[in-house]
Amino acid sequence: MAKQLEDNLHFEDRFNRKFYYLRLSVTDVCNFKCTYCLPDGYHPTEKKKPSFLTLDEIQRVTGAFAECGTTKVRITGGEPSLRRDFTDIIRTVASQPGITKVATTTNGYRMAKHVKSWKKAGLTHINVSVDSLDPKMFHQITGENMFHQVMSGIDAAFDAGFEQVKINTVLLKDLNSQELPKFLDWIKTRPIQLRFIELMQTGEMDDMFNNHHLSGVSIRNHLIGNGWILKIKSNNDGPAQVFCHPDYVGEIGLIMPYEKDFCQSCNRLRVSAKGKLHLCLFGEHGVDLRDLLAENGQRAELIGRIQGGLQQKAVGHFLDEGNSGMTPHLASIGG
Known part of the structure; x- marks a missing residue:
């Protein structure tokens, strides 16, 4: 009985799998034009002004997830800091x-x-x-000449008291793929977890992917061959395989969604900026939750709908079979 409870x-x-x-996601708007996500910049899919989740709706949906065991929330976009009430969302x-x-992923320009x-x-x-x-x-990759602003933002994060900053780097053949030595030198004395993310195929990015x-795998083999050690995950960690080294303050993470059994340990769900539950970054229309976020007192129904959707x-996501699902680009449901 105790186990059932x-x-x-x-x-x-x-x-x-428990989640x-x-x-x-709190917005799908972004001010960068990254070649692997929004190379032509952000364009709204609707003529009218988009209606993103309000603070009250954010409180209700995160409250329901927290009641059902969620301990970590990552606030994403688009670029989440474009929301004027971003600090209030965090609070x-x-x-x-x-x-x-409480985490966020940002392009860093406002940090x-x-x-x-x-x-x-x-x-x-x-x-x-x-x-x-x-x-x-x-x-060239981001479409914005903001490198030094972003670097200043990372310094500011350490000055603000963050003990570690995670850096997301999309691994791109013939663009940044030769920079591993430079990245390793950068994290040798800095508490940075550098995460190389394999480029993922989405509906609008076939040529980019190809x-x-x-x-x-080549980076993982290099790390293991040079004394890096795989760390054990906690139950609310993301999908990265994280490696540490006794001679480095920083760490290396690898996110390899095309590897066999990548989805076996999936522990995360997504809610879009317009209130849809997405069970995977790739694949489906989503489960609309917004009608149950309009007022208090609907938490039981909200939890029931989420649990029902989970069934x-x-x-898995079937990316390794060439099926990129219905996701047009990574900004559309928060990456």
Whole structure:
């Protein structure tokens, strides 16, 4: 009976995977034009002004997830800091009982000015997208000449008291794939977890994928051959395989979605900026939750709908079979 009660406190799918981690998108707008995501910049899909989740709706959906075992919420976009109420969003999420990690993923352009207030509001972890340590290549990949602003923002995060900053680098053949030595030198004395993310195929990016996809296996082999050690994950960690080395302050993470059994340990769900539950970054229309976020008192129905949707979650994303699902680009549901 005790075991049954414990299970009832967690969202769980048909494959006995429990979900401790929510990726919550708060906008699909972005001000960068990254070649692997929005090479032509952000264009709204509707003529009218988009209606993204309000603070009240964010409070209700994160409260429901927290009640069912979620301990980590990552606030994503688009670029989440484009929301004028971004600091209030952090404070709202951090105030939910049971949420112990409040993270965000940002392109970093507003960090230098605002990261201290984000931390004060309750942000505990921060990821910054840095696809090259060469300013010209950074400009070429992101479409924006903001390398030095982003670097200043990372310094500001450490000054604000973050003990570690995670850096997301999309691995791109013939663009940044030769920069491993430079990246390793950068993290040798800095508490940075550098995460190389394999380029993922989406509906609008077939040519980009075919030209620039590179497996992370070669980097993993290099790390293991040079004394790097795989760390053990906690139950609300993301999908990265994280390696540490006694001679380095920093760490290396590898996210390799094309590897066999990548989805076996899936522990995260996604809610889009317009209130849809997405069971995977790739694959389906989503489950609309917004009608149950309009007012208090609907938490039981909201939890029931999420749990019901979870029973449709597939065993994996089938990327390795060339099926990129219905996701047009990574900004559309928060990456």
